[in-house]
Amino acid sequence: MAYYSKKAWMSPEARENEKYHVVMNSMRRLFPKSEVAKMDKTKWLAHRQAVVEAHTKQLERAVKIKEEVLSKGGQQPIPNRLKEKEFPENHGVVLCEKTIWCPKWQLKEEVAPWPTLPEMKWEGDDRAKTTVGRFLPLPREPGSAAVAWHNLRVLPAWPFDDVRKIPTLEDILLPVDEIDEDIVPDLLNSDLL
Structure with a gap:
């Protein structure tokens, strides 16, 4: 199911399991011969973890760049x-x-x-x-x-x-x-x- 604002409480494991089934059903329907459609739950969880880590690294990099700009006294003006x-x-x-x-x-x-x-x-x-x-x-x-x-x-x-x-x-x-x-x-x- 795609609706996560239910009134009934779901554990994070059950919610992740539901996400897995939704994505795998879509992958099997859209790409039946690809390796992604044959992915089991452990590979799926490893992939999700890698995506979350990559997103976290990207946010950390953006924060670091902004801190460097602020430490230099703001953005350097472009000369006209x-x-x-x-x-x-x-x-x-x-x-x-x-x-x-x-x-x-x-x-x-x-x-x-x-x-x-x-x-x-x-x-x-x-x-x-x-x-x-x-x-x-x-x-x-x-x-x-x-x-x-x-x-x-x-x-x-x-x-x-x-x-x-x-x-x-x-x-x-x-x-x-x-x-x-x-x-x-x-x-x-x-x-x-």
């Missing part, structure tokens, strides 16, 4: 190499591109207000029921309450933040870069050729 670097306004640390993911994101010329409840419902809950999936609402310019939210102009994003950019036919059909055959050996490592 970009902390001294001054980035231009509206520029992020990745490729130093203009982005909203930077400390001075409010300096963007057009900042969209928080989306309205119907827009959140349309882009989130209603779309989640379809095969398209849920999306964040597009940033739109502020408008009056008389104008429907889907008629408001979408604010342009910086190229680095434009994640839903639809590829044009030119992007799909034209090659990205045409490299002359004479330059290829200089670009690649000679061991690769």
Whole structure:
């Protein structure tokens, strides 16, 4: 039986015997030709003891590592190499591109207000029921309450933040870069050729 919160008291030996029978029945059903299915009770108890000892050693090792860290004065801080670097306004640390993911994101010329409840419902809950999936609402310019939210102009994003950019036919059909055959050996490592 798998329920160990019975009201009736069971001795530890009886409980271990019950565990053995449950596991062996499962092993015989799932792996009838393996050696595990033929394990007798003494081997089972030795295996259980080895598992408990391994778990105890693992916990002791974890406690020892934590004590070493605490004795050294806590975890050593990871140095931030970009902390001294001054980035231009509206520029992020990745490729130093203009982005909203930077400390001075409010300096963007057009900042969209928080989306309205119907827009959140349309882009989130209603779309989640379809095969398209849920999306964040597009940033739109502020408008009056008389104008429907889907008629408001979408604010342009910086190229680095434009994640839903639809590829044009030119992007799909034209090659990205045409490299002359004479330059290829200089670009690649000679061991690769």
